[in-house]
Amino acid sequence: MSERPPAPTLRGFLDAHFASPQDLPAAPALAELLRRECAELDPSLRRLEAHLADAADAWLARSAGARSHLARIRRTTRRGGFVGGEQEEGAGTATDVGLPELVREIQRIHTIRLYAALVGNLEDAAFSILRQPSKLNLSSMLRKSNETGWKQGKLLHAVDAVRDIERELVRISTARPLWTNLVMAVDSRVDKTLAILRPQALTDYRALLASLGWPPPLSSPDTDKDKYSQIPNPLVLMNEENKGRYSQSFQALCALQHVQGSRELRQRQTAAVADSKYSDRAACFDNGLWAVDELVHPMASRMEYHFVKWSEHPEFIFTLVYKITKDFVDGVDDILQPLIDQARLVGLSAKESWVTGMVKMLVGYLERQIFPALDCSNQDLTTVGKPEADSSWLHLNDLMISFDKRMQLLADSGIKKTACLSEGLSRSLSVFSIYSEHPEWLQMWAGVELSSAQAKLESEMEDETSWSCSGQHDQLGHMENSFKFLLSTREDYKAPPVSESVVKTALLMIERGRALPNSGMQIQYNRSSSVRFLNDFFCVLRDRCEALQLSNTALDDQSLSKICVAINAVRYCENVLREWDEDTTFLDMGPEGSLFTDETCFLVKLGTEYLEQILSSILLEFEDLSWEYVQNIGSWSGQITLEDQILDEENLAVSPGFVASLDVLTDRTSKLKQYLNSKDFLDLWRSIAEGLDYFIYSSIRWGEVTFSNPGVVQLRVDMNALLHIFRPLCSRPEAFLPFLNESLRLLTMKKSETECMLEMLMDDTQSDTSLRHQGFHHVNVCQAAKILRSRKSGG
Incomplete structure (x- = not known):
């Protein structure tokens, strides 16, 4: 009888240790x-x-x-439950x-038995992996194909066991929400097993990487002095056998990460704190793949050896990280992306996972070594406010912005991200995520940006040429041809160059802040930098206007020019802020959809306030110059001789007492048109006209003075001279002097018309309606009667 041949596993074990006669000792x-x-x-x-x-x-x-x-x-x-009319002992x-209680007890026993079997399978698989040979003499066995395959098979068996347990826990949590003790007991056992299983799986994965020659050297041995040579990638150089071992290990580790992430998501949902924006894959992969992170960790120690020598030159650090990332990104994509697809990790990109891992490595080093040193130098009383301290912050953030853009291009060259994963991965892809953990550093950066911008603007604001009004020296005729009301550019608003510099500087700060990974951090940064910078400039505009004290001094050309420049700057900045608020990139930066709501309201109030001051100053100046003339209107009409009545109205001169006020008004209007932006000038000259109309009309003592025909003609000549000032600005300027216009219409009525009008006004029932029908919409019945009685009978 022949002996049974040895089992294949035994034969393989003997072949592994006794490959040649030299192994027999x-x-x-x-x-x-x-x-x-x-x-x-x-x-x-x-x-x-x-x-x-x-x-x-x-x-x-x-x-x-x-x-x-x-x-x-x-x-x-x-x-039937009874024998001889008496219930048996067993039936009793x-x-x-109770049948329902018994059924529930049986179900509970069945569930516990099922969970015990599932947990037992998981623990058996986990403990089988841990029962490995001693590292002292059998460490070589870890690198053997059969041993690696056996351990990865056990790991996948453990992952399947966890999946089975999760399915049962989800089912029982839905069907039996009160069975929380059972779920907690099973979770506790599974968590303890996974706490042992993950470190062992990572250890085996690292050992496999080391056997494959990972990490590679940071430079190629055949790199010439003037020739760039790419670093060889051990993953690309694997033979078929090693590829199979690595593929099995990679997919097993991904499966373990996925099932652990699913458990964490289910536990958060049970605790009612889950974030509904992310799917289960986003919950476990938004910080990267474990398998890819293990590729980064051994390279980090080699790279940090060089980082320490470049603490004063951080640009070298960013360059090295980018170079290593770029050198390996294609190889990582070629090898790992098919493995990710085989693991059915839909939407995950090998390129992005690799780039994310390298970014996280760099963030960790910056957080430990670079930023604390900058923090100390910024808080040092001997360096605060010095250019060296500020320039270091600005230089580092410039490097971070550039680095983020380049790394994003590398990551985006992979497969397109799914919507549920893109936000989570982007958070860890940015170097600026370092500020989310250290808001005090974010405040320091914003403070440095603010002080740097203020220092650059200070010298420009001290130069008065930066405050010159655009178009101030243009010819008036040219400005009439270019008169428009749809304004967009600084030149349209006639704003000074300094206002455009402020806007560009603030926009530059805002653009730099967009590198921050979320809107909350962007709001915090902008509130401490760009918004404060704009507020400081707006306060300068307010102070320049207040320094003129228009209400206390005469309105000279210089004062008028300065305040118009300030108003133009205010209106230009207000327009820019409104455009920013309508931009979609700014919508998420404010708590109520606008980042600059308070600043816009401040500008509106400031511009309106100083336009009212200009209006008040011009009206007061006109009143001072024409007071005597206005008080005497009507009193000189009775002194005009009959020969004066035959004078032609077109050739009649303006009253001498009215000439000076008209000349000053003409000068002020032309200067305002020259200095002030067209939209505000339009509102201002109309308000001036309305103010003059009310002042002159209310100053005439209607009913006390008597107008003769020559007096009415003289008043009409004077008012036409006033209208002549506004006629280049409007085809019907009399519409903005309605009281004077209607008063002259009443004074120039014929005697018969005057009598009919007075009779009509005496009828209280229809006097008001009749007055409106006659085209008089501003003077009331009482005022119209006084004006008609001021007309000298018989002219």
Whole structure:
């Protein structure tokens, strides 16, 4: 009878250790090692057998009790529950127990038995992985194909067990929400097992990477002095056998990460704190793949050796990280992307995971070494406010912005991200995520940006040429041709150059802040930098206007020019802020959809306030110059001779007392048109006209003075001279002097018309309506009657 051939596993084990006759002398040592390991495993086996026997006895006792209850129920059912009119003892016991309670107990026992089996499968697989040979003499076995395949198979078996447990927990949590103790007990056992399983899986993965020659050197050995050579990638150079081992290890680690992430998501949802924006994959992969991070970690130690030497030149640090990332990104994509697809990790990009891992590595180094040094120098009283301290911050952030853009291009060259994953991955892809963990550093950066911008603007604001009004020296005729009301540019608003510099500087700060990974950080940064910078400039505009004190001094050309320049700057900045608020990139930067709501309201109030001051100053100046003339209107009409009545109205001169006020008004109007932006000038000259109309009309003592025909003609000549000032600005300027216009219409009526009008006004029932029908919409009945009685009878 022939002997049975050895098992394939035994043959493989012997072939691995006795490949040639030279290996035979090691047989006694190997036999001794195996005997020692068997001796160590025997106590564990006996403990497990005892534990199994105890567990079996306990479950058999429960099973026997349940079987007894079921037998009693069956007997009760067959006999109808009574024998001779009396209930049997077994039936009574079954009735006492209660069928619903018994069914629930059986279901609970079945569920516990199911969970015990699932948890047992998981723990068996985990402990099988941990029962590995001693590293002292059998470390080489980890690199053997059969050993690696066996361990990865056990790991995948453990992952499948966790998935089965998760499916049951989700089902029972939905169907039996009160069974929380059971779910918590199972979770506790699974978490303890995963806490052991993950470190072991990572250790095996690292050992495999080391056997493949990872990490590679940071430079190629054949790099010439003037020639760039790409670093060889060990992942690309793997043979078929190593590719199979690596593929199995990579996919097993991804499966473990996915199932652990699914558990964490389910636990957060149970605790009612889950974020509904992210799917289960986003919850476990938004910080990168474990397998890719393990590629980055060993390279980090080699790179940080060089980083330490470049603390004063951070640009070298960013350059090295980008170079290493770029050198390996294509190889990583070629090798890992198919493995990610095989693992069915939909939407995950190998390129982006690689780039994210390198960015996180750099962020960690900056957080430990670079930023604390900048923080100390910024808080040092001997360096605060010095250009060196500020320039270091600005230089580092410029490098971070440039680095982020270049790394984003590398990441985006991979597969397109799905919507549910893009936000999570982008958060870890930015170097500026360092500010989310250290808001005090964000405040320092914003302060440096603010002080740098203020220093650059200070010298420009001290130069008065920066405050010159655009178009101030143009010819008036040219300005009439270019008169428009749709304004957009600084030149349209006639704003000074300094206002455009302020806007560009603020926009530059805002653009730099867009590198921050979320809107909350962008709001915080802008509130401390660009918004404060704009507010400081707006306060300068207010101070320049207040320094003129228009209400206390005469309105000279210089004062008028300065305040118009300030108003133009205000209106230009207000327009820019409104355009920013309508831009979609700014919508998420404010708590109510606008980042500059308060600043815009401040500008509106400031511009309106100083336009009112100009209006008030011009009206007061006109009143001072024409006071005597206005007070005497009507009194000189009775002194005009009959010969004066035949004078031609077109050739009649303006009253001498009215000439000076008209000349000053003409000068002020032309200067305002020259200095002030067209939209505000339009509103201002109309307000001036309305103010003059009310002033002159209300100053005439209607009913006390008497106008003769020559007096009416003179008044009309004077008012036409006033209208002549506004006629280049409007085809019907009399519409903006309605009281004077209607008063002259009433004064120039014929005698018969005057009598009819007075009779009509005496009729209280229809006087107001009749007055409106005649085209008089501003003077009331009483005023119209006084004006008509001021007309000298018979002219």
